[in-house]
Amino acid sequence: MSPRAAVRLLGLLLALAVAGCGGEADSSVDTGATQTHVAARPAYGDTYIEALRGNISGLIPNVLSDGPSFEVGSMIYSGLVGYDKDSNLKGELAESWEASRDCLDFTFKLRRNVKWHDGHPFTAADVVFTYETMVNPKTPTAYAGDFKPVESVVAVDPYTVHVRYKHPHGRALQSWSIWMLPKHLLEPYVLEGKLREAPQNRANPVGTGMYRFSEWRTGERVVLTANPDYFEGRPYISRVVYRIIPSSATTFLELKAGGVDGARLTALQFKRQTEYPAFRKAYTKYPYAANIYVYLGLNLKDPRFADRRVRQAFAHAINKREIIEGVRLGLAREATGPYKPGTWPYNPNVRTYPHDTEKARELLAAAGWKEKNADGILVRNGQPLKFDLLTSQGSDEGRKVAEIIQASFKDLGVQVEIRVIEWAALLKEYIKKRNFEAIMLAWGVTPDPDQYDIWHSSKTSPDELNRIGYANPEVDDLLEKGRRSCVEAERKKHYDRLQEVLAEDQPIIFLYFREELPVVSSRVRGIVPAPIGIQYNFNEWFVPKPLHRYTAG
Amino acid sequence: MLGYALRRLVLALPLLIGITFVSFLVIHLAPGEPTELQGGEVTSTQSDRELRERLREIYGLDKPLHVQYWSWLTRLARLDFGRSFSPDARPVLQKIGERLPVTLLLNIVELAIIVVLAIPIGVFSATRQYSKFDKVTTVFVFVGFATPDFWLALMLMILFGVQLGWLPISQLRSPMWEYMSFWQQHWDFLTHLVLPVVVATFGGLAGFSRYMRQSMLEVIRQDYIQSARAKGLAEGVVIGKHALRNALLPIVTVLGLSLPGLIGGSVIVESIFAIPGMGQLMVQAVFERDYPVIMGNLVIVAALTLVANLIADLTYSLIDPRIRVAARRGRR
Numbered sequence: 001m002s003p004r005a006a007v008r009l010l011g012l013l014l015a016l017a018v019a020g021c022g023g024e025a026d027s028s029v030d031t032g033a034t035q036t037h038v039a040a041r042p043a044y045g046d047t048y049i050e051a052l053r054g055n056i057s058g059l060i061p062n063v064l065s066d067g068p069s070f071e072v073g074s075m076i077y078s079g080l081v082g083y084d085k086d087s088n089l090k091g092e093l094a095e096s097w098e099a100s101r102d103c104l105d106f107t108f109k110l111r112r113n114v115k116w117h118d119g120h121p122f123t124a125a126d127v128v129f130t131y132e133t134m135v136n137p138k139t140p141t142a143y144a145g146d147f148k149p150v151e152s153v154v155a156v157d158p159y160t161v162h163v164r165y166k167h168p169h170g171r172a173l174q175s176w177s178i179w180m181l182p183k184h185l186l187e188p189y190v191l192e193g194k195l196r197e198a199p200q201n202r203a204n205p206v207g208t209g210m211y212r213f214s215e216w217r218t219g220e221r222v223v224l225t226a227n228p229d230y231f232e233g234r235p236y237i238s239r240v241v242y243r244i245i246p247s248s249a250t251t252f253l254e255l256k257a258g259g260v261d262g263a264r265l266t267a268l269q270f271k272r273q274t275e276y277p278a279f280r281k282a283y284t285k286y287p288y289a290a291n292i293y294v295y296l297g298l299n300l301k302d303p304r305f306a307d308r309r310v311r312q313a314f315a316h317a318i319n320k321r322e323i324i325e326g327v328r329l330g331l332a333r334e335a336t337g338p339y340k341p342g343t344w345p346y347n348p349n350v351r352t353y354p355h356d357t358e359k360a361r362e363l364l365a366a367a368g369w370k371e372k373n374a375d376g377i378l379v380r381n382g383q384p385l386k387f388d389l390l391t392s393q394g395s396d397e398g399r400k401v402a403e404i405i406q407a408s409f410k411d412l413g414v415q416v417e418i419r420v421i422e423w424a425a426l427l428k429e430y431i432k433k434r435n436f437e438a439i440m441l442a443w444g445v446t447p448d449p450d451q452y453d454i455w456h457s458s459k460t461s462p463d464e465l466n467r468i469g470y471a472n473p474e475v476d477d478l479l480e481k482g483r484r485s486c487v488e489a490e491r492k493k494h495y496d497r498l499q500e501v502l503a504e505d506q507p508i509i510f511l512y513f514r515e516e517l518p519v520v521s522s523r524v525r526g527i528v529p530a531p532i533g534i535q536y537n538f539n540e541w542f543v544p545k546p547l548h549r550y551t552a553g
Numbered sequence: 554m555l556g557y558a559l560r561r562l563v564l565a566l567p568l569l570i571g572i573t574f575v576s577f578l579v580i581h582l583a584p585g586e587p588t589e590l591q592g593g594e595v596t597s598t599q600s601d602r603e604l605r606e607r608l609r610e611i612y613g614l615d616k617p618l619h620v621q622y623w624s625w626l627t628r629l630a631r632l633d634f635g636r637s638f639s640p641d642a643r644p645v646l647q648k649i650g651e652r653l654p655v656t657l658l659l660n661i662v663e664l665a666i667i668v669v670l671a672i673p674i675g676v677f678s679a680t681r682q683y684s685k686f687d688k689v690t691t692v693f694v695f696v697g698f699a700t701p702d703f704w705l706a707l708m709l710m711i712l713f714g715v716q717l718g719w720l721p722i723s724q725l726r727s728p729m730w731e732y733m734s735f736w737q738q739h740w741d742f743l744t745h746l747v748l749p750v751v752v753a754t755f756g757g758l759a760g761f762s763r764y765m766r767q768s769m770l771e772v773i774r775q776d777y778i779q780s781a782r783a784k785g786l787a788e789g790v791v792i793g794k795h796a797l798r799n800a801l802l803p804i805v806t807v808l809g810l811s812l813p814g815l816i817g818g819s820v821i822v823e824s825i826f827a828i829p830g831m832g833q834l835m836v837q838a839v840f841e842r843d844y845p846v847i848m849g850n851l852v853i854v855a856a857l858t859l860v861a862n863l864i865a866d867l868t869y870s871l872i873d874p875r876i877r878v879a880a881r882r883g884r885r
Contacts, residue, residue, distance in 0.1 A: 144604070145603075202641060220827075243728060243827070245827040250825055254722050259723070424585025550728075
C-alpha cells in the first residue's frame with residue numbers, strides 16, 4: 001500500500017464516522033411514491049420478508065420453547081381453537097364446540113375437508129393422537145400440564161371429538177389451541193419417545209396452517225409458501241421469508257435499506273430514529289401492549305420484606321412513570337396487577353401506588369424503620385435496610401430499571417446493590433434455590449387468567465414458580481375457585497377480587513407492561529391492529545398488484 | 554523427521570484426553586443446567602419440573618459425573634460426538650458440519666489477505682524506518698487496534714449498504730437467491746462477503762504487519778546483512794532474499810497458532826452480519842449449556858491446536874537451516 005492510499009483510507013474512516021452520526025434523512029429507503037394512490041384491492045402474490053431475532057430451534061413447536069420457533073410454527077400448524085383480535089377464543093380446526101354445564105364435557109365438531117399439507121385428510125384421530133403425544137411421559141414438552149386434568153379424549157366419529165375432564169378446569173378450552181400434529185407421520189416417533197429427532201422437526205413439517213414449509217437454512221433463514229388449501233382460504237401473500245438477524249442494529253439498517261419488510265424495533269429506534277419522513281412513508285408502525293410485564297420481586301421469606309407495609313412503601317417510592325419514560329421512552333403501560341389492561345380479566349378498580357416519597361417514609365416508619373445509621377441507611381434493631389437486587393445479564397432493560405429504583409430508594413434511606421448475573425446461573429443458583437433478596441424479572445401473561453402456579457402457596461418448591469414464597473389463604477381460595485369454573489362471568493368475579501388482594505398485598509411490585517413495537521412495509525395492506533397485535537390475520541394481509549416488489553407467484 | 558512427527562503425535566493423545574477431562578469438568582460444574590432453560594421460562598406459567606426430570610433422564614444428567622464423562626469418552630473414541638441438547642436434538646457433528654464451511658471460508662480468505670498485505674507493509678516500514686510511510690502505517694495500526702469490530706461494521710453498513718446502496722448489509726445470500734441465475738448467485742454471494750471480510754481483516758492486519766516490521770527490524774541489524782551489502786549485492790536481493798527469509802520465522806509461529814482459530818468464528822462479526830458460523834453456534838451452546846456441542850467443538854479445537862503446533866515446529870526446520878543442522882548434530 002502506498003502512503004497515499006493509507007492517507008485516503010484514514011480519510012474514509014473519518015467520513016464514515018460522520019455518516020454514522022447523521023444523514024438519515026437522505027437514506028435510500030424505497031419509498032414507493034405512488035402507493036397512496038393505489039386502490040387497496042387484495043391481490044395474490046409477492047413475498048413478505050420478516051426479521052427474526054434468533055434461530056428457530058425446530059419445526060415441531062409442541063416440543064420447543066423459544067419465541068422464534070413459535071412464530072414460525074404458528075404459521076405452519078393450527079389448533080382446534082385460536083384467538084380473535086380481542087384475545088377471545090374462536091374456532092380454528094373446530095367448527096364449533098359445546099361445553100356441559102358442569103364444565104366436565106366438551107364436544108368439538110371439526111371442520112370437514114381440512115387437509116394436512118401432504119394431502120391427507122385431518123380427522124378426529126389426529127386430535128386424539130395429539131392429546132396422547134402431549135401426555136406421553138416420553139414426550140419432552142413443557143405443555144403437558146394443560147392436559148393432566150383430562151380424563152379421556154374420544155373420537156366419536158371422524159369429525160367429532162369428545163373430551164371429558166376429571167374435574168372442572170378453567171383453561172380447558174384454551175389448552176386446545178395446542179398445535180395439532182399429523183398422526184400418519186409422527187406416530188412411530190412419539191411411541192419411541194423421539195419426537196424431537198423426527199425428520200419433521202428438522203425439515204418438511206406437516207401441519208394444517210396457512211403456510212407450508214419450504215426451506216430452513218440454520219441460522220440464516222426460513223422460507224414458507226402459501227397453503228392453497230388453507231381452510232380459511234388461501235393467504236394473499238404467496239411467500240414468507242424469515243431472515244435470522246441477531247443484532248437489532250443490523251435489523252434496523254436492513255429495514256432502512258429495504259432488505260426486510262417487517263421487524264420489531266427497540267424503544268430507541270421506534271421513538272427517536274424512525275421519525276423522519278422517508279421512513280414514515282416506507283413503513284407503518286403498529287405498537288401494541290405485549291403480554292409481558294416487568295416486576296420487582298422481593299423474597300418474602302426475608303423478615304424485612306414479609307411486612308406488607310414495607311412492600312407498599314417500596315411501591316410508593318418507585319416512580320413508574322419515570323421508569324417508563326427513562327427506560328422505555330414512554331412505550332409501556334403502568335401495571336397495577338398481573339393482567340394486561342384491556343383484556344377481560346383486567347380489573348381497573350384496585351389500589352394504586354402513586355409516586356409519593358413521604359407516604360413511603362410513613363409506611364416504613366410504621367413498620368419500625370425509623371432510625372438512620374451513619375451512612376444514612378434505615379436501621380431496625382441494628383439491622384440495616386439494604387439488599388442485593390439481582391438481574392439477568394443481557395437484559396439492558398432490567399439493569400436500567402434496577403438503577404432507577406436504586407436511585408429512588410436511596411432518597412428513602414434504603415440501599416440497593418445491583419448484581420448482574422448470567423441467566424442460566426441466576427435461575428439455577430439464585431432463583432430456584434430461593435437464594436436472593438430481590439430480583440428484577442418479567443412474567444409472561446397467558447390469555448387465560450389462571451395464575452395458580454405463580455401465586456398459590458403450594459407452589460413454592462425449587463422448581464415451582466411461586467419464587468417469592470407468597471402465601472395468602474384468600475388468594476389460594478380465589479385461585480382454586482377461578483380454575484374450577486369454565487363460566488367466564490363467574491371466573492371474572494374471582495379474578496377481580498384476586499387483583500384487589502394482590503394490589504393491596506404487593507407480593508411483587510408490579511411495574512409495567514412493555515409495548516411490542518413492530519413495523520411493517522407500507523406496501524402491505526390488510527393489517528388491522530388490535531389488542532392482540534397484528535399477526536392474527538396474516539392470511540388477510542396483501543400487497544396491491546402495482547406495489548408487488550418480488551416476482552414470486 | 555517422520556519418526557519425530559509420529560512420536561509427537563502419540564504424545565499428544567494423553568494431552569488431548571487431559572484437556573477434554575478438564576473441560577468436561579469445568580463445563581459441567583458451571584452453574585446452570587440445560588434442562589433449566591427449556592420450560593418456556595418467561596412466557597409459560599406451567600410448572601416445568603416433570604419436563605426437567607424427563608430431560609435429565611434423556612440427556613443422562615442424572616448419572617454421576619465420572620460415569621457421564623466415561624460414556625462421552627467411549628462414544629468419542631468411536632467418533633460419535635452425541636446429539637445436541639437443544640430441542641432440535643441433532644447430531645453434534647451435523648451441527649458443526651453445517652456451520653464450519655462458512656467460518657472456514659471467511660477465515661481463510663481473511664488470513665490470506667492479511668498475510669498478503671501485512672508482509673509487504675511490515676517489510677517496507679522496517680526498511681524505511683521513521684519514514685513517512687512508516688509513520689502513517691503506525692497510525693493506521695493504532696487505529697486498527699483501537700477500532701471496535703462492531704462499530705466499524707455498522708459504519709461500513711451505513712455507508713455502503715444504506716447510503717450508497719452498493720453492498721448488501723448482512724447475511725450471505727439475498728432473500729431472492731433461489732430465483733437468481735447461476736452466475737448471479739455467485740456474484741450475490743461474493744458481494745455479501747465483502748463487508749465481513751473487510752471488518753475481520755482490519756484488526757488482524759494491524760497486528761500482523763507490526764510483527765513483520767519488528768521481526769524485519771531485528772534481522773536487518775544483523776552482521777550477515779552487513780556482509781551481504783558489503784559483498785555488493787543489490788538492496789532488493791539483500792532484503793528480499795537474505796533478510797526476508799529469516800524475518801519470516803516468527804511469523805510462521807504466529808500463523809501456526811492462528812490455525813485452530815480458523816474454525817472458531819468471530820462472535821461479533823458473525824452476530825452483526827447475521828452469518829451462521831461457528832462463533833454463533835458456540836456462544837448459543839454456552840448460553841444454553843448445550844454440553845455435547847461445547848465439548849465437540851472443544852475437542853476439535855484442541856486437536857487442531859496440537860496439530861498446528863506440530864506443523865509449526867516442522868516448518869521451522871524446513872525454512873531454517875540452523876534448526877535442521879542443530880537437530881542433526883544433536884542426534885550424532
